[in-house]
Amino acid sequence: MYPTEVRDATFYQNAAKKDLLNKLRNRENKRVAKNIILFIGDxxxxxxxxxxxxxKGQLEGYxxxxxxxxxERFPYVGLSKVYCEDVQVPDSACTATALFTGVKTNFEMLRLDASTSLNDSCVDPAKGLPGLLQWSQAAGKSTGIVTxxxxxxxxxxAMYAVATNRDWETDTLTPAGCIDIADQLITLNSDINVILGGGSSYFIPxxxxxPVTNINDSMRTDDKDLIQAWIDDKEAKDACHSVAYNTEQLQAIDANYKKYILGLFSSNHMDYELDRDKTPMGQPSIAEMTKTAIQSLSNDEDGFFLMVEGARIDLAHHKSYAKKAIHDVLAFEExxxxxxxxxxPKDTxxxxxxxHSHTMTxxxxxxRGNxxxxxDDYQYEALIERKSETHSGExxxxxxxxxxxxxxxxxxEQNVISYAMAHAACIGDIGIDCKTGRKRNSNM
Known part of the structure; x- marks a missing residue:
């Protein structure tokens, strides 16, 4: 369907002038960022x-x-080069490490540089690369994760864990003697204020x-109840806290008075937006989780750092579910x-x-208007059958x-993004004075 009005030369000339005038009105904001929100559409x-x-336009009748x-209305746009240290086409572990720590690393590794190899023996988490989470906490800011x-x-x-293999998510998948990723989140990162996402089966004994499914579907082989460990830690600190397992419970939290919030809303990944149970007992949307996170984190006078990931965009593409991927983008936009x-925008x-990208074209x-x-579940055909559709290196x-x-x-370079965010918020020892923009040491 074409636009109903006639779009002659005058239409496009006026539209171009309007856009140009908007660009000319842009003024650089060189203030220190009190808050940082990093949205990652996986x-x-x-x-x-x-x-x-x-x-989006077609759903609105256009x-x-x-x-x-x-x-897309944001005033500044750039391009990020997403290759990792040892691969042209990356995975989410090495790219997230670059985004959070400012260091490119090897395929499938978390918060370690390329001097370590995939599946190397256990690495002391204390030796992991510091990044936006750690820099923000050191500056006294509250922190949160939504996914x-x-x-x-x-x-x-990649924000909080250190591992030479991203798959070490529970003790079942982790070599003996190593601390699995779920365990690292709860026992080594208790200062993260807001944690909202999926994967509850990775945290129960x-x-x-x-508590989400009301059955025994644990992905662990040990007796660690990591959800209870999180609760015990907050009670020992006499810290205001809440736990939620569905939309109703999340909405019942008064985030103005909660310093710590843990929400796990599915046993595994959360549902695609097109499939999501939108009842009170179902899963909250990514927008609802973001609202709660911002409301809670905003209580900190020193500001906050929040990472929000639209993860199911990627997972839908891996299944060649283009429609589901796109609707998850629209949920991400919300x-x-x-x-x-x-x-x-003056302080955030x-x-x-x-x-990274995907191969959908x-x-x-x-x-116009096609x-x-x-x-919803249509899977686009591929020339070569694979278990999972691949990422793209563009x-x-x-x-x-x-x-x-x-x-x-x-x-x-993708790893520069974290340094630019750190500079904007004046956090982290990145070697550049955030007030003058000049280097502070001689090894740069």
Whole structure:
């Protein structure tokens, strides 16, 4: 379906002038960022963004191509080079390590540099690379993680865990003597204020009943009840805290008075947005989780760092579920809208990016308004059958709004993003004075 109005030369000339005037009104914000929110659309490459833009417009009754996603209105845009130290086409572990710590590493490794190899023996977590989480905590800021994957999956794990294999999510999957990723989250990172996502079966003992599913579906072989350990830690500190396992319980939390919130809403990954149970006893949306996180973290006068991952975009692409991937982008956009409405661009830096791209493309010569999707579960055909669709090595976009957002332009190495965020918030010992922009030591 074409647009109903006639789009002659005057239409496009006026539209171009309007966009140009908006760009000319941009002024660099060089304040220190009190808060940082990093949105990661896992696998959200440029074709995925384009398809989501079209889908959004078509759901609103338009042809779709002219639609703009909210983060596409951010004043500064750049490109991120996503290769990792030993691979051209990366995974989420090495890319997340780059995004959080400023160091590129090897395929499937978490918070370690490339001097360590995949599946090397246990590494002392204390020797892991510091990053945005640790720098923020050292500066007295509150911190939070929101994801639609298991909380132990590669992207969130790269914030807090150290492992030479991203798959070491529970003791069942981890070599003897190593501390698994779920255990590291609870026992070594008790200062993370907000933890919202999936993967409850990775935190309950082998003989335990999962509070989400009400059955014994533990992924552990030991007797560690990590959820109870989290509760015990907060009670020992006499710290305000709440635990939630469904939407109703999350909404019942008064986040204005809760310093610590743990929410695990599925046994494994959370559901695709198209499949999500939207009843009170179902799973909250990524937007609802983001709202709670921001409301809670905003109580800290020193500010906060929050990472929000739209994880199911990637997982849908791995199954060639293009429609599900795109609807998860739209749910991700709703979470970004929550952040835009609940923060101030004068003191909050918001970054939207992807860790890597996927192989989905839009091609051929379809007419304007062409419906680009079929049934929800339709899997697009592939020339070569594989167990899982692959990532893509192309650059991904970075969208930036707020203090020092002008740093996120041009073509950037992915690991520079974390340093630019640290500089914006004046956190971390990155060797650059955040007030003068000059190097502080001679080894740079």
């Amino acid at each position: 696998g959200m490459g440029m074709s995925t963004v384009t398809a989501a833009r079209i889908r 042809p779709g191509e002219e639609t703009v996603l909210n983060f 639609t994957s298991r909380m132990t999956h590669a992207t969130p794990a 082998s003989d335990g009943i999962n 979470a970004i809208q929550v952040a835009l409405e609940r923060t101030n 830096l918001i970054i939207v990016t992807a860790d 839009i091609s051929g010569s379809p007419r 419906a680009i999707f079929e049934a 650059d991904v976009a970075i969208y930036a709004l707020g203090p020092m957002a002008h740093l996120f332009t041009g073509v950037m």
